[in-house]
Each structure stands twice: as structure tokens, then as C-alpha cells.
Amino acid sequence: MGEIVRHGVTRRWSDAVIHGGVAYFVEVPDDMTQVPAGQFQQIFSQVEMRLRLVGSNPSRLLQVLIYLPHPEDLPLFNEMWDAWVPAGMAPSRACIHAALANPACRIELILTAAVLA
């Protein structure tokens, strides 16, 4: 259980940290100038890429905390989420409305995933 693996380490954070078979990571859209639909599509792609890099995939998400600063974005987000999550493999999920560090950002995801053995 002792080993810690980090991906994309910067001065401030790591893009992902893996320990004990679990990957911890956070995503915000790379391009926050896009409309909400564009930011949501983008973040799903980023999550898929991150999961691949840590040796996991969307069917192995354990928990997703969704921070959505604009409540009116929720119906669209849910529609896109429902189409994205692998059927029968949905994670535990919570959605909260709170202000994010960058006011242009329409979504922030805090994710926990099981990596493949």
C-alpha cells in the first residue's frame, strides 16, 4: 500500500495521484472560453484521457463530486453525463452549486477511480 505514483506534477498540484489501487484526480475544462456544452464535452474527454493514463477507464469510476457554479446548467450537464457514463457502471455521484476559482469555469469534477490491477 506504500507506493505513491503522481502524474503531471506542478508546483501547486498533481494532475493525478495513485495509491493503493485508487487514482485521485481533479478536472476543469482546458478551454474555459467555450459555452457550457463545449466545456462539458471537453471535461469528459479530459477524464477519459486521464483515466487511460492512470490505467483505468470510465467504467471504473468510484466517486465523482460535481461542482457546477450555474444551477441552470444542470439539465444540460445531466443529459450529456447520462450519454457519457457506461451503462450499468455509474459511479457514486454528488452535485453541488458553488463558485469556482475561475469565474469562466462552468464545471469542476473531483474524481476517484479504481486502477486496473
Added chain:
Amino acid sequence: MGEIVRHGVTRRWSDAVIHGGVAYFVEVPDDMTQVPAGQFQQIFSQVEMRLRLVGSNPSRLLQVLIYLPHPEDLPLFNEMWDAWVPAGMAPSRACIHAALANPACRIELILTAAVLA
């Protein structure tokens, strides 16, 4: 560590996801037309039932994040929480005030629990 078990899987989320001896789950009151005390009592019952279903119990909670949209509800929530948590077995706990997806909802809990071996 590889096995993932899901309970109550819908298109959008699973009621609980278990991996590596840890259960991840989220609760909101089933009946949000009730007054705060009713919603809090309800959510404690739901957590107990969920813990039983995943093979755990209230003395094995690891971490609870409490989202309470109405700050004025905190004294009552704390009073009911203190009576509910098994003495000497309290989890790590944080309480934040933020708006939830359903404006009628007075409480959302994000929970992590150890399942029995």
C-alpha cells in the same frame, strides 16, 4: 483490489460503489417535502440502511462531507448528529454551506465507510 461492486445502479449514478474494502455513497432525503428535522431523521435512517446493505454500519464511517444549504439548520443538525453517531466512533467530518441541485433539499451527505472484511 480490482473488484468493483455497485448497488442501486441507475443511468446517472450508483447508490453505492464498493472497492478495496471501502464503500462510497451519497444520500439526500427521499422525501424533501418534510421539515428539516424530518429530512435529517430520514437521511440518518437511509445511511443506516445503506451501510447494512454494503456490509458496514455507522461505527465504520471514515469520512462524511455535509452539505447544508441553510446555515440556520446547523444547530439542529448537529444535535441530531451527536445523538446518532456511535459514541467513540465518529468519522472525520466537514460541513459546508452550498446550494444543492434540488432547492427543497435541506441536506446532502457524501460518505466513505469501511466494509466488514
Added chain:
Amino acid sequence: MGEIVRHGVTRRWSDAVIHGGVAYFVEVPDDMTQVPAGQFQQIFSQVEMRLRLVGSNPSRLLQVLIYLPHPEDLPLFNEMWDAWVPAGMAPSRACIHAALANPACRIELILTAAVLA
């Protein structure tokens, strides 16, 4: 995986809960009368002390959720954070602006760390 160890157990919460090689804990500044810089310095010291007590250290943080009620505090917090996090060992990190239980509190951290084997 079955054993749970708790530190600083009160009626309401435990200061830290350890299970499966992972420590879960939450920190708010002990003295909330201080200016933001004082509260941030304090919370970093508290995290260091807590990590030592659970058999870990700042280079073994896995995930940190930062709740910062005053968005204008972020630049200062980031500057102090960057100086505090061990180079090359940064955790996964998210920062959200939301109201905390105590209005005088400028920062709340929810932390997950790997303990030493």
C-alpha cells in the same frame, strides 16, 4: 483492510480516521481571530502535526479539497501553499468558494493522505 484507527475522537467527529493505509482528516484554523495569512500559516502547521501523528508527512498527501469562503484570499493562499507543498510531491487539489460553518473561518481543508507502511 478491516482495522479502523481514530485520533482525537469527540462526540461529533474524529480529528483523523485511518483505514487501509489511508488517513482521512479535516482541518480548520485553531485561532480564527487571526488575519487570513495567520490562519493559512496555522492550518499548514496543523496539517503537518496531524500527518506526523498519523504516521505520514506532507509528501504523502493524496487529495486536498480547499474550501475558501473569500475568493479574494486565493492569491495569498496559493502563494503560501506553493511555498509549503514539498516540490515534486503535490497532491491532487481542488479549490471551491463556499460558506463555512464559522463565518470567521477563512479556510477549511479536507485531506486524504497515505500513511507509512
